[in-house]
Amino acid sequence: MLKSLNLVIVLGVIGSAIAVYAYLSPDSGVAGTIGALLALVGAAAVTAGSLVAAFANLGRGLFILLAFLMGFGAVLTALAGFFLMQYGLAIVMALAFVSLLFAAFRQTPQRRPF
């Protein structure tokens, strides 16, 4: 497991929870909207991607591709959170992006020990 991705996973889970709330709660001001659904999909994708990157036995190329897609997704989800006035989601996804960058530059993918 890539420990440096732990923070991304945690942030992804928190972001997904905020996005679920935004989509479902009438108090969010964006409940049931396409925008809130997109944000939910984005946060869930970042979470899923970080889990895969952390636990799957990926080659370097695949890891870089996945990290790029997760980073792109995190930025878009942060933007969506900002324009949905879900500032918690925006901050969490921005932090996830930074954490992902940090992880990508600090860590090289390691094969799990036998």
Add this chain to the structure above:
Amino acid sequence: MANVLPPLIAALCLAAPAAAEQLRWDTFNGDLASTKFADVDSFTPENVTELERAWEFHTGDVSDGSGDLPETVWSATPIYANETLYLGTPFYRIIALDPATGAERWSYDSQSTLEALTQPALKNRGVAYWESGQTGLCEKRVYLGTMDAELHAVDADTGELCADFAEGGVLNVNQWNTVNDKFPFSLLQPPTVVGDTLLLGWAGKDWAYSVAPPGNLMAIDARTGALKWDLSFIPDAMIPFTGTANIWTSMSADPALGLVYVPVSSPSPNYWGGNRLDPIPLATSVTAVDVETGEVRWSRQLVRHDLWDYDISAPPTLVDIERDGQTIPALVQTTKMGFIFVLNRETGEPIFPIEDRPVPPSDAQGEVAAPTQPFALTPPPTNDPFKMPDVWWLADALSFGQCSRDREQYRYEGIYTPPSVQGTFLYPGTAGANNWGGAAVDPRTGILYINSMHVVQIIRLIPRAEYDQINGGSGNEAGFYPQEGAPYGIELKEWRTNLGLPCWAPPFGTFSAYDLATGERLYEVPFGLSQQWGFYGLSDWGSPTLGGPVVTAGGVVFIGASMDARVRALDAATGAELWSDLVDAPSVAIPAVYTHEGVDYVVFVAGGNSILKQQVSDQVVAYRLEQP
């Protein structure tokens, strides 16, 4: 002295604009002068952030249109009178609430049909209140109009029908719909109560027919329901060819002058007038009518030969203006066009100049557009009449130039560019720069407050044969309207990209203040937040708005109106937002401010309106300052 005082007091009461007494909010606009001024000073820019929800109430009368019922559009101003808060609902019920707690005291169900007989939704803008000054059953009454044109009168204390009103408490107003009766009347706006008289107009079916019921104003005895008089707004000779020019919105009155001021809508069909080339002087006008006799005292047509559905849609605001040491009894008429006409309400003469300016001709078959139109340029219009908003670079880029191509394709030569087969930009759009919410004014300062909408639409005349091919010759589809009897149907839509982004540059809505003594605009700021797919626009973009503001003596403006479903308090001095709260749907109703048991409240109805976005609710929320 004792002999002098009573007539003096009586004279003062008669002379003062109806804004003087303000602990009640017993008409649609707060008072008969339609000032929307609340004479309470407890709400200030310094403390309004301490507003808290006092109570919340859900009527249960709501439909999003997905089931058997049409969708609801609820724009009712709550009425505070008789120590009670009264609401009309879009299911045509009256609900009486405790003003301090929101607890229901009683409700009355009119059993109205819940079909969209005229307007495309179940609409209601509230109830009216009358009291005789005597005590006893039905000496205080609440009136409710229905979709099928019944006017119900119930006792304000119990909700029981008043048996002495018409037929057992119910007046069938549609009995007077006997000419060109292509559709039934609908009573969606409560009557305006002046003394013991109910002044009543009606709503009809827009854009459907060339020949339609001719618009009229009915005066009805508040106690008996008897018709006192009836004033038609279309000349007899024109009635076989046209219709409407009706009053579908609220009115203002000056009891001291004995006048009711009525905003009259445009004649039918709305976007082609080849069938009505002879003058219809009272159409699209503000008209002063004697409350006792129904005689027209004066009238001023604000759009000649209206081809844009620029109904006069708001009640004029009555206020006395101080100029050059003189007090002028003024009338301020806000409009869909964005012009603010300031007239002497005794004579109808302009206080600020109105210029006749040449406007473009029509190229439609059989049409002869008016060669000139009245332009009121002081105070400055809320929307530029000479130049529509530029193409919005963002929408243009994301649509790969669609907006720029549209700009080249469609006709636009200023506000009164006639509809055309080619397609014409309609700016302001058919919902107007300013609609039925009108303006608020502080009668102490003569400062007017108004929200305006900046929306560009495209109107296209479609030759009948082509229209029948498009539409199968039947009913309305989204954006298409038949104008049966005219050589053209129409297509009306907002100017948007294929992705739904507005093609015109923001702001989409603003809030402004005007000094009525000088005609100067004091400020104009973007207002509210627009919303698409849940995403909010930037604050500089503003929001389209429906509904009006209320200004209080403490220097705070309360307003809903925006599409982001927030209710707001603004600093009256600057227009800056001081406080907001999220509600369940856009609050397209005028808020009401009242004082009950010594506590000041502001109450909003959050009902929604599909013109802004598809979000409806049945919510009523009252706020007050935090209680110690």
